Amino acid sequence: MALIVQKFGGTSIGTAERIESVADRIALFRDRGDDIVVVVSAMSGETNRLVALAQSIDENPNEREYDVLLATGEQVTIALLSMALNKRGIAARSYTGSQVHILTDSAHNKARILDIEEKNLRTDLDKGRVIVVAGFQGVDESGNITTLGRGGSDTTAVALAAALKADECQIYTDVDGVYTTDPRVVPEAQRLDKITFEEMLEMASLGSKVLQIRAVEFAGKYNVPLRVLSSFDEPNFKDDEPNGTLITFEKDEKESEMEQALISGIAFNRDEAKLTILGVPDEPGVAYKILGPIGDNNIEIDMIIQNIGADGTTDFTFTVHRNDLSVAKEILTNTANELGAREVIGDDKIVKISIVGVGMRSHAGIASQMFKALADEGININMISTSEIKISVVVDEKYLELGVRTLHSAFGLEQSS
């Protein structure tokens, strides 16, 4: 008997048949006596259909109305899944983001969750009802419908699990866990039974795409045990052979001593683009002057590098999502004119490859081992950035597969897990 939040993505509920199968799965958990809160995405293809409808009216549709439109996708799914559960004699109630009162800020298309009213949910759970919540959406203080951006359903699930202090938040996808890297790039990639929050955070932010980064942050912040697993596998209720990958706060002490892998995985991201502003007069506050206007436009910045030039000027390079490149470049060009900078260059033919692992905290020489492996294959490195548990490099996109395979093998991940 536990309180479990289960999230099913678009492919897991893409057809009436799949919805029935999700309902069957929930029935198994109910039989065991678990309380279940379900979060669902739009049926696969539905969001694309709605986006195409919007585009047929306006290429840059009004942001408020765009959210009103997209929010219908999950609303369809919650209704259908609740029907399927009620048909099985399982009392179930659907709630839109607005109904369950997932309060967000007003940043349409990429809103952030501020609060969730837990009271009504408790009442339903106490009555033995399965609660089916529309992921990806919320409501702002003025009652406007908001959406959390693509992949936001994961965040909804984790936020609900945090609000309800759930025993586990299960994210069902079409893969059976987190791998040492993408198996489509490296067939020898291994499934990890466990991964730390910090590692997962780095893996997700670097594009491993199993989980949305904000969901992982949220889970870490509120101590929500998070499990990634496949909606196509049979549920396994045996404690010794759990499904999927559990994301934990820290690897067990024992395990970390006995057979700690230095590196847990190789992540990569094809969705970034690089912007460089050259010859900026170097003065205090220049970084803010350059990056402020980008952030004001709700464009997220990933890597940042600043070099000081010889002539009292500085060069500044940063990466953004590829979709944001043209807008960001326009903003940066304006800034360049204001600051009297020399030139702005945009490049979207890049990828970022990263090695991630809590093990690197206590081991020196990981970075040089990484750079040597890449150099041995003739891969030139454009940018480098490091954190306590990851090292990322930006390279020409043609080196993606070679780079990932090289690092996967260099750090011995074929026999990991």
Added chain:
Amino acid sequence: MALIVQKFGGTSIGTAERIESVADRIALFRDRGDDIVVVVSAMSGETNRLVALAQSIDENPNEREYDVLLATGEQVTIALLSMALNKRGIAARSYTGSQVHILTDSAHNKARILDIEEKNLRTDLDKGRVIVVAGFQGVDESGNITTLGRGGSDTTAVALAAALKADECQIYTDVDGVYTTDPRVVPEAQRLDKITFEEMLEMASLGSKVLQIRAVEFAGKYNVPLRVLSSFDEPNFKDDEPNGTLITFEKDEKESEMEQALISGIAFNRDEAKLTILGVPDEPGVAYKILGPIGDNNIEIDMIIQNIGADGTTDFTFTVHRNDLSVAKEILTNTANELGAREVIGDDKIVKISIVGVGMRSHAGIASQMFKALADEGININMISTSEIKISVVVDEKYLELGVRTLHSAFGLEQSS
């Protein structure tokens, strides 16, 4: 300068192109300085798509969840139309039934509007915004999404017009007004410039399908001037040649003296079915015992006839919507067993034909003129019911076209209007 509520049905906003064209029409009214509140249905085909989705999960889907599902149809349209208006530089905001707070009772799938919060709408109108409201849907006291039943968008429009004391409520359809009868059945049918509320009420309830009956009732109750017109015709802002048919409280005195038609139109309804319970022991309260359980199941009853038999028993016949026949028959069979009645008979091969006109109030002999015309064509009458301004007969459905044509001609409607 006026405050106008405009309602566009599914075919009027069935494609991106049609939505653009509706936006163009609204722009013309805005140019004239009118304040506009728009009510839209789901795009044509969308509701059917959603119903099919529900059916693929459960033939008798949970009613609460069915409303959650169907309500997405209008939500898509309000977003798209608001995008189209904003693209034209016309400030517009969409609202779901829940957001505009169209408070209804909790009778899912056929809820009734109890109240509309007018305050937020006023604020938007004062800011010069066009308000785009999802028709057909509301929210109950507990925050559950409700729908008003098919055609409910008309009711939404009239209720909004009443709440805002609008100057006119315009119902745009694919026909250019109310006709003396269905032109597909009688090609000589004429468009009426005006029709009284009472006549329209009878026409609508009898199946002329241009307007939903509850919308007409609402308009009558709150004195809302209602106009039916085509979304395919150019708007005509000349006072002497208005578009469509205006539904008024009473025909002008002058007009009513000079060239009053006895009968305004011939309505018919193919959607009814007849139920008969034979040999019911006649005792006080028997009508309630028979019809009470039907009403308790939210099934609407139209015509009712009771005959007293010779042997202390009574026969009881009434009509319901064809979709309700099987449920109503089941309920009636239970009642028959309880009351010790002899037999229950259901018949869905019937139609109702009615003549409607305020003129019949002051003229005798209309009924016999009607019955003679039908008898001359050999049409047998099953049931008769009369009100102050209409006479309805139930006949075998094979006589529908012949009956309507006969009556249209017998009352001289080819030269009406």
